Amino acid sequence: MSTPMIQISNLMKSYKLGGEIVHALNNVSLNIDKGEFLAIIGPSGSGKSTLMNMLGCLDRPDTGNYLLDGKEIGKMNDNDLATIRNQKIGFIFQNFNLLTKLTALENVELPLIYSGLSAKIRREKALESLTKVGLKDRAGHMPTQLSGGQQQRVAIARALAGNPSILLADEPTGALDSKTSAEILLLMKELNEVGNTIILITHDLSIAKQAKRMVQIQDGQLFENEGEQIGNLTIY
Amino acid sequence: MAILQSIKMALRSIKGNKLRSVLTMLGIIIGVSSVIVLVSIAQGSTTNVTSQINSLGTNLLTINTFGTNLSLTEDKINKLGKLSGIQALSPVVSGRISVKKDRTSSQTTLTGTNAAYESVRNTNVSNGRFLTDIDLEYRQKIAVLGATTAQNLFGTENPVGQYIQLNGNSFKVVGVLASKGSSMGQSGDDLVIVPLSTAERLVKTTSINQVYLQGKTGQNMDLVMAEVQNSMASMYPNQTDNYSVMNQQDLMSTMSSVSNTMTMMLGGIAGISLLVGGIGIMNIMLVSVSERTKEIGIRKAIGAKRRDILLQFLIESVVLSAMGGIIGILFGLGVGKILGSALSMTVTFSSSIVLFSFLFSLVVGVVFGVFPANKASKLNPIQALRYE
Numbered sequence: 001m002s003t004p005m006i007q008i009s010n011l012m013k014s015y016k017l018g019g020e021i022v023h024a025l026n027n028v029s030l031n032i033d034k035g036e037f038l039a040i041i042g043p044s045g046s047g048k049s050t051l052m053n054m055l056g057c058l059d060r061p062d063t064g065n066y067l068l069d070g071k072e073i074g075k076m077n078d079n080d081l082a083t084i085r086n087q088k089i090g091f092i093f094q095n096f097n098l099l100t101k102l103t104a105l106e107n108v109e110l111p112l113i114y115s116g117l118s119a120k121i122r123r124e125k126a127l128e129s130l131t132k133v134g135l136k137d138r139a140g141h142m143p144t145q146l147s148g149g150q151q152q153r154v155a156i157a158r159a160l161a162g163n164p165s166i167l168l169a170d171e172p173t174g175a176l177d178s179k180t181s182a183e184i185l186l187l188m189k190e191l192n193e194v195g196n197t198i199i200l201i202t203h204d205l206s207i208a209k210q211a212k213r214m215v216q217i218q219d220g221q222l223f224e225n226e227g228e229q230i231g232n233l234t235i236y
Numbered sequence: 237m238a239i240l241q242s243i244k245m246a247l248r249s250i251k252g253n254k255l256r257s258v259l260t261m262l263g264i265i266i267g268v269s270s271v272i273v274l275v276s277i278a279q280g281s282t283t284n285v286t287s288q289i290n291s292l293g294t295n296l297l298t299i300n301t302f303g304t305n306l307s308l309t310e311d312k313i314n315k316l317g318k319l320s321g322i323q324a325l326s327p328v329v330s331g332r333i334s335v336k337k338d339r340t341s342s343q344t345t346l347t348g349t350n351a352a353y354e355s356v357r358n359t360n361v362s363n364g365r366f367l368t369d370i371d372l373e374y375r376q377k378i379a380v381l382g383a384t385t386a387q388n389l390f391g392t393e394n395p396v397g398q399y400i401q402l403n404g405n406s407f408k409v410v411g412v413l414a415s416k417g418s419s420m421g422q423s424g425d426d427l428v429i430v431p432l433s434t435a436e437r438l439v440k441t442t443s444i445n446q447v448y449l450q451g452k453t454g455q456n457m458d459l460v461m462a463e464v465q466n467s468m469a470s471m472y473p474n475q476t477d478n479y480s481v482m483n484q485q486d487l488m489s490t491m492s493s494v495s496n497t498m499t500m501m502l503g504g505i506a507g508i509s510l511l512v513g514g515i516g517i518m519n520i521m522l523v524s525v526s527e528r529t530k531e532i533g534i535r536k537a538i539g540a541k542r543r544d545i546l547l548q549f550l551i552e553s554v555v556l557s558a559m560g561g562i563i564g565i566l567f568g569l570g571v572g573k574i575l576g577s578a579l580s581m582t583v584t585f586s587s588s589i590v591l592f593s594f595l596f597s598l599v600v601g602v603v604f605g606v607f608p609a610n611k612a613s614k615l616n617p618i619q620a621l622r623y624e
Binding site for chain 1: 531
């Protein structure tokens with residue numbers, strides 16, 4: 001068996017909140033292989049966001065190790081983390097987080113700008129990425145001229161543009177109606193089938209169920225019991 | 237990330253907020269254009285004065301009297317003309333008189349002098365003739381008019397041969413001087429020149445206010461000046477405080493120090509308004525940073541480094557101030573031109589002041605952009621993403 005793409009072991013992260021120390025992540029260990037479709041489910045306040053920030057290299061753990069493609073993230077400085085985010089992580093947010101003053105194409109180009117590609121290659125890659133999500137013909141539109149589902153597709157195209165190791169989706173359907181949600185989830189499944197590693201973070205069990213593998217986070221601790229009861233939620 | 241790309245992004249963001257960008261630039265525009273206008277006017281009058289002084293030649297000495305304690309008399313002054321270094325001299329009696337032609341009347345400067353004045357002061361007659369020795373001898377009631385005075389009294393008519401009233405006495409106009417232009421707000425063309433002997437009667441004085449002396453050559457003027465000072469001291473002992481002997485060099489350095497001070501002062505005042513414009517830029521950039529916190533968060537999440545964000549905001553403020561600078565330069569040149577022709581002032585644009593004020597506006601953009609840009613670059617991406 002090859003080494004997992006993500007190896008997290010004994011991760012600890014705590015915050016001071018009004019003089020009280022909150023253990024947002026308490027001894028979390030998790031391995032994720034290349035090509036997986038993993039859902040992380042948990043109620044608000046469970047440490048879900050902290051885990052996502054950690055996985056997305058936006059934050060560093062207090063103690064513990066996080067190996068991404070064999071590189072230790074915890075020891076990196078801000079600049080190296082930015083490079084890692086740029087090359088290895090594709091973020092998909094709940095409220096899309098597109099830049100409203102840029103067109104769809106320019107939004108998709110943005111991560112490629114920061115990786116220093118030439119304008120021509122950027123354009124090619126961004127168009128290719130938009131084609132993958134089926135929005136090639138909307139390339140020149142501003143985000144405000146697109147529907148919620150289309151905006152999220154542009155955001156997915158942006159996440160895909162740099163050909164990252166993992167797609168990190170934080171409640172990607174949280175701001176969409178159920179029909180559009182289904183479409184987005186279908187797109188993510190398709191992307192997973194062609195080899196993209198996807199980590200889906202949600203509080204919605206029905207959405208988490210779409211993933212191939214599911215872990216639950218509660219009070220900063222991670223549980224993974226396949227086919228068994230997880231907390232007070234029953235799976236399968 | 238390429239600088240060109242950053243400039244494109246900055247231009248886009250400036251275009252996205254047109255009104256705000258224009259208002260921000262306004263501070264820089266006003267600053268740069270006022271630096272250019274004020275300094276150009278000051279430099280214009282400097283060059284004007286300098287060229288006027290130069291046109292008199294380097295071999296001119298001037299004796300000025302102060303106060304009423306000392307009265308130079310014509311016969312004593314004429315002795316100075318016998319000094320070896322002196323070619324010619326021309327004493328001047330001056331005063332204010334009223335000049336009248338038909339129903340037009342005005343107050344003007346009366347200059348009573350001799351025939352040598354024409355060559356000593358390098359004065360040219362554009363029409364008619366200048367005073368002659370015989371006019372002085374016979375106390376002729378004739379006058380030579382300055383260009384402006386002639387224009388005021390006669391309009392387009394030819395004044396030569398016509399009569400004007402000086403303090404009620406009728407004088408025949410024999411000539412009109414060529415225009416010398418104005419400097420430091422004083423016209424050199426508004427005057428009436430009459431023979432010295434006639435002027436002494438008109439202003440009822442025999443005391444000479446000023447003497448112009450022409451050296452034989454431009455060389456050794458210091459020596460000639462010492463000669464003049466010596467003989468002045470022997471003719472008027474213990475009066476050295478009441479008169480001064482100056483050569484052109486002295487006059488020039490006095491004038492240039494005055495106009496340099498003026499240039500510095502005007503430039504300084506305008507520079508302050510540029511600084512205030514810079515503070516305006518900083519203010520707007522700070523607002524822009526907090527308004528775009530979310531955008532900064534997104535950019536950081538997808539891989540922008542601190543340097544990228546810093547550059548983005550810094551370039552934005554520099555582009556803003558550079559655009560303000562360019563508009564300000566064009567505006568300043570335009571206003572300078574209009575003022576120059578409307579107020580008939582000499583306005584000298586120097587490329588160095590244009591370049592300086594443009595560079596200064598760039599520096600203002602950098603200096604006042606650094607703080608907001610640094611603030612933006614230091615934002616924590618997690619908090620910035622959460623910001624609404």
